[in-house]
Amino acid sequence: MERVVTVVPEAGLHARPASKVVQAVNRFDADVSIGRAEDDELVRADSMLSVSGLNVAHGESVRIVAEGPDAADALDAVCDLLTTEIDGEAE
Amino acid sequence: MRVLTGVGSTPLSGVGTARWYRPEAGLTLADRPDSSTVDGDAELARFEAARATAREAIRRAGARAADRVGEDEAAVFEAHEEFLDDPMLVEDIETAVHDGTLAEHAVHDRFAEAIAQFEVMDGRMAERADDLRDVRDRLLRALLDTGTGAVELGTLPAGTVLLAERLTPSDTAELDPDAVVGIATVAGGRTSHAAIIARSLSIPAVVGVGSDLEALPDGADVLVDGEAGTVVVDPDEERRAAASRNASPAVSERVSTVDGRAIEVAANVGSEAELDAATDRGADGIGLFRTEFLFLDREAPPSEEEQYEAVKAALSTFPSDRVVVRTLDVGGDKDVPYLDLPQESNPFLGSRGIRLSLGEHADLFETQLRALLRAGAHEHGDNLAVMFPMISRIEEVTAASAAVDSVAADLEAAGTDYAIPELGAMIETPAAAFLADSLAERLDFLSVGTNDLTQYVMAADRENDAVAAHHDPLHPAVLRAIDRTTSAVQDADAWVGMCGEMAGDPALTPLLVGLGLDELSMSAVTVPAVKQAIRSTDSAAARELAAAVVTCETRDEVTGVLDLD
Numbered sequence: 001m002e003r004v005v006t007v008v009p010e011a012g013l014h015a016r017p018a019s020k021v022v023q024a025v026n027r028f029d030a031d032v033s034i035g036r037a038e039d040d041e042l043v044r045a046d047s048m049l050s051v052s053g054l055n056v057a058h059g060e061s062v063r064i065v066a067e068g069p070d071a072a073d074a075l076d077a078v079c080d081l082l083t084t085e086i087d088g089e090a091e
Numbered sequence: 092m093r094v095l096t097g098v099g100s101t102p103l104s105g106v107g108t109a110r111w112y113r114p115e116a117g118l119t120l121a122d123r124p125d126s127s128t129v130d131g132d133a134e135l136a137r138f139e140a141a142r143a144t145a146r147e148a149i150r151r152a153g154a155r156a157a158d159r160v161g162e163d164e165a166a167v168f169e170a171h172e173e174f175l176d177d178p179m180l181v182e183d184i185e186t187a188v189h190d191g192t193l194a195e196h197a198v199h200d201r202f203a204e205a206i207a208q209f210e211v212m213d214g215r216m217a218e219r220a221d222d223l224r225d226v227r228d229r230l231l232r233a234l235l236d237t238g239t240g241a242v243e244l245g246t247l248p249a250g251t252v253l254l255a256e257r258l259t260p261s262d263t264a265e266l267d268p269d270a271v272v273g274i275a276t277v278a279g280g281r282t283s284h285a286a287i288i289a290r291s292l293s294i295p296a297v298v299g300v301g302s303d304l305e306a307l308p309d310g311a312d313v314l315v316d317g318e319a320g321t322v323v324v325d326p327d328e329e330r331r332a333a334a335s336r337n338a339s340p341a342v343s344e345r346v347s348t349v350d351g352r353a354i355e356v357a358a359n360v361g362s363e364a365e366l367d368a369a370t371d372r373g374a375d376g377i378g379l380f381r382t383e384f385l386f387l388d389r390e391a392p393p394s395e396e397e398q399y400e401a402v403k404a405a406l407s408t409f410p411s412d413r414v415v416v417r418t419l420d421v422g423g424d425k426d427v428p429y430l431d432l433p434q435e436s437n438p439f440l441g442s443r444g445i446r447l448s449l450g451e452h453a454d455l456f457e458t459q460l461r462a463l464l465r466a467g468a469h470e471h472g473d474n475l476a477v478m479f480p481m482i483s484r485i486e487e488v489t490a491a492s493a494a495v496d497s498v499a500a501d502l503e504a505a506g507t508d509y510a511i512p513e514l515g516a517m518i519e520t521p522a523a524a525f526l527a528d529s530l531a532e533r534l535d536f537l538s539v540g541t542n543d544l545t546q547y548v549m550a551a552d553r554e555n556d557a558v559a560a561h562h563d564p565l566h567p568a569v570l571r572a573i574d575r576t577t578s579a580v581q582d583a584d585a586w587v588g589m590c591g592e593m594a595g596d597p598a599l600t601p602l603l604v605g606l607g608l609d610e611l612s613m614s615a616v617t618v619p620a621v622k623q624a625i626r627s628t629d630s631a632a633a634r635e636l637a638a639a640v641v642t643c644e645t646r647d648e649v650t651g652v653l654d655l656d
Contacts, residue, residue, distance in 0.1 A: 010433045017431065019173060047179040052219065053208055057434075085431075 002065040003075055004037045008083050013056035017081065022048050024077045030068035032078060037061035045078065092325050097275065097300035099320035100286040102597070102620050104334035105272030105295040106326060107252040109311040112244065112262070118231045120199060126191025138184060138194040141233035145175055148229055151245055156264035157388040158364075169428070170219075174226045180205060195234045202227035247271055252313045254304060263288040273297075273315030275322045277304050280559050281592065290595075290614035291365055297322055318620070341373040342622040348604060349629045355610040356622050357413070359590055366408050368615040373622065376412025376474070378538065378612020379590035380405055382419050382459065386427050392455055398462035406471040413474045415538065415588070415612070417517065418459055419452070420444045420480035424554070430455075439546070444481025444517075449490050460498040467510035476513035478538055483522035488533050517590075519543035524572040527579035534585060538612070539576055541591025545569050564593045565650065567643045570606075574641045577607035588612060598655060600624035605637030 009017045025032045025046045034051065035042035042065060043050035056062055062082065066075040153168030174180065180201055187197035202223055209220040232243075244265040247253065252273040253266070263285040266274075274289055274296040281298060289296040295317040307313065307324060314326040314334050323330055347353045357378030358369035369377060385393045385401055393401075405414050421427050422443025430452065435441035448456035460477075467475045479491050495511060502509040515536035518524055524544070530537060541564050546553045548569050551561035563569070573589075580587040588610030593599060595613030597620040603611060604625065611621060636652065643649045 009431065011431050012434060014434050022173075044179060047177050048173045049177045049179045049205055049208075053205075055212055 001067075001071055001075060002063060003079055004061055004063045005079050005082050006061050007056055007058055009081075009085055010058050012058045012060070013051060013054055013062075013082075018052040019048055020081050021051055021078055022046055024081055025074060028068075028070035028074035028077070030066050030070040030074035032064065032066045032071075032074050034062055034064050034078070037063045092323060092327055092330075095275075095300050095303045095322040095324070097297040097304075097320050097322065098281050099317045100281050100296040100298045101274075101290045101294055101614075102318040102595075102617055103293060103295040104314065104316045104318065105252065106312070106314045106331055106334045107250040107272040108248075109254050109307050109309060109313045110247065110251050111309055112253055112255040112258070114228055114262075118228060118235065120195055120235075123196055124193065129191040129193060131189045131191060134188040134192070134194045134197075135185060137234060138188055138197070141194065141198075141230050142175060142181075144233035145226065145229040146172065148233075148243070148245075149175065149226075152265050153388075155245060155267075170222050171226050171229075174223055175230075195231055198227060198230045198234065202230075252315055254307060254313075258285045258289075263292070266292065266294060268292045268294050273313070273317075275300055275304055275313070275315050277301060278556060280553075280556075280562070287592065287614070290616055291361065291368075293368065293616045341371060341619050343373040345375050346622045346625045348625055348633070349627065350631065352604070352630045354604060354608070354625050355413070355588070356618055356625065357415070357588075357590075357610060357612040358615040358618060359612050360405070360615075363404075365615060366405060369618075370408060372615040372618040374409075374412075374615055374618045376409045377405060377414045377416075378588055378594075378610055380414060380416040382417060383421060383425060383427075386419065386421070386430075390429055392429070392458070395458045395462045395465075398459055399465050402463060402466040402475070403469050406466060406469055406474060409474070410471045411474070413476055413610075415476040415478055415515070415536075415590075416463060417478050417480050418445070418448055418463075419455060422447055422481075439552070444519075445479045445487050445491060446481060448479070449487060449494070453494075456494060457498060460495055461502065464495070464498055464502060464509040464511060465507065467512045468508035472510050472512070475510075476515060476536065478515040478517055478536070480517045480540070481519055481543075482516040482530070483520040485526060485529055485533070488516060488530060492533070515585075518572075518576050520547050521572060524548075524576050527576040528582065531580045531583035531585040531587075536586045536588065537576060537580060538610075539573055539587070539589040539591065539608075541569070541573070541589060541593040544572060544591065545593075548572050563646055564591070565599075565653075565655075566646050567641070567649060570602075570643075570649065571641055574606055574637070581607060586610065595621060597621050597624040598653070601628045601633045601636055602640060602653060604628050604630060605633030605635070605640075607637075 011017055032045040033042035034045040045051060064075060064078050149168050149171045183201045184197045188194050206220045206223045244262055247270045249270045251271050253271050255276050257276050257278045271294055274294055276298045277300060279298040286298055295315045297315050297317055297320055300322055312325050314323040314330055355375045357376045358374035359379040360366050360369055360377050361381040362384050385398060402416055422432055423439045426432055433442060463477050466472055499509060499511055513535035515534050515538055516530050517540045518537050519540040542553055545562055545564045549561050549566060551558040553562050577587050586609040589608050590612040594611040595617035600621055639652050640649055
């Protein structure tokens with residue numbers, strides 16, 4: 001299954017947001033990959049190297065593909081992170 | 092005996108045994124053996140062992156940095172651990188090893204690819220390449236068992252004088268001040284973060300010695316004199332004895348110029364350990380309490396209570412002295428991961444300091460102000476002063492003051508004890524220097540942050556060696572900006588201090604007194620020398636000196652008038 005979302009976090013998919021995505025993916029029994037919506041090429045979402053290496057900025061569309069037993073939950077978790085301003089404490 | 096000259100960075104002296112730190116040394120890889128001769132399982136085990144060693148070293152370095160430095164230098168080690176565990180890297184390396192590549196070659200190849208990937212990216216992404224290099228070198232050092240080739244910074248033997256081409260802030264943060272008696276570097280300047288950390292650790296340091304230093308062998312007998320800015324090879328008995336007496340003794344009482352003008356000599360504090368150093372060295376209070384350290388090495392901002400307790404502790408440490416607390420100053424090169432600060436192409440000209448406090452982190456600002464106003468009602472709260480960083484507009488002062496009033500009204504309504512402390516602005520931007528008179532009318536004090544002021548006046552990045560000559564606090568443009576600030580305060584009911592690195596250079600004390608500064612705040616280690624310098628300064632002569640310096644048009648004229656060099 002897959003979904004396309006627009007990246008909301010102001011910092012894009014850099015340092016902190018990227019590591020949140022990686023941590024989320026590693027919590028599920030699923031193979032998750034991610035890339036720009038307009039590109040065919042996707043990279044592994046469980047690697048800090050590849051996720052931050054995408055250099056995706058705020059406002060860009062990304063495609064997330066998940067497979068495996070927990071695919072639906074993993075997809076929800078990643079999309080949640082990508083569409084919320086990541087900032088537990090902010091009002 | 093041979094004397095090499097550099098720039099004194101920490102004004103202390105130390106004698107010891109030279110040891111080169113060459114992060115690249117010993118990491119030369121042997122030729123690749125035929126893959127059929129490589130025992131894949133054994134290589135896999137070597138790689139796992141190296142990862143374990145690297146992880147331990149990274150964690151140790153992170154803990155030490157958080158503990159000793161208390162600045163943002165600890166956060167970088169978390170990123171290092173994430174790369175150490177990256178499945179893309181780990182799996183590819185494991186595959187290569189399994190196919191008959193030696194672990195060190197597999198690490199080298201895979202990291203080279205990753206580093207190249209980040210190197211081509213713009214701006215701040217290139218920093219990830221540095222992180223990757225650091226992790227790679229840790230793995231290679233563990234794999235190659237380099238023996239004497241590489242030096243583990245955290246576990247240097249006592250009596251080491253560390254020699255290096257340059258040191259990064261994280262290198263410096265790893266050093267054990269009880270073991271390292273001196274630092275000398277080929278490159279680097281006095282205001283680099285690494286130099287500032289060395290000062291906060293009270294490690295004697297001379298930077299920018301140049302290529303002459305490279306001729307010194309490991310094991311040489313070396314004296315680092317951070318006051319004179321010299322590195323002495325095979326020092327004679329006389330110099331040795333002088334070094335062991337070390338820096339000026341602490342002067343605990345307040346000091347005045349020859350003619351009786353009192354000048355407050357305070358310390359900059361960015362961690363709890365530095366609070367102790369400040370009292371040890373006889374500081375007259377705290378002129379810059381960096382609240383950032385309360386926010387680092389954690390997952391969420393500190394609570395109001397934690398901040399209240401930290402400020403209260405500082406006030407209790409200096410019961411009869413002023414404590415100037417700077418509100419949260421992040422952004423620029425200071426990141427706090429959980430705050431998700433925006434990635435900016437030009438962070439020093441972006442959202443930092445008061446801009447964040449009045450913008451997207453207004454919530455943190457409010458919590459901090461509540462803690463500060465409550466601390467103001469504490470037993471020694473009368474001595475509390477609060478300053479706002481990165482002020483460039485009067486509107487920011489108006490908004491910050493309004494935030495203070497609003498927090499005061501809330502505390503009043505809740506029946507909580509509070510007091511409004513003295514409020515001030517940092518003069519770090521040319522805008523603030525131009526507006527100094529208007530700022531002084533509205534505030535109780537101004538404090539000149541010379542590192543950033545120099546960077547912004549001269550449009551020269553303080554960490555960029557290519558423009559190091561431009562980043563010059565003794566340039567007439569910077570001195571005139573300071574003069575404009577101190578002159579503006581003379582006509583207002585306010586005091587003016589300085590909390591940049593310049594304040595801690597005793598050679599400049601007469602100039603700073605002459606410019607009219609009421610307070611100088613610096614790394615604790617330089618407090619005694621500056622106090623001595625004030626005692627031998629005459630105000631009238633100092634004023635004449637400052638007047639002459641302000642008319643200079645070039646750096647050479649300035650150093651000529653100051654009789655430096």
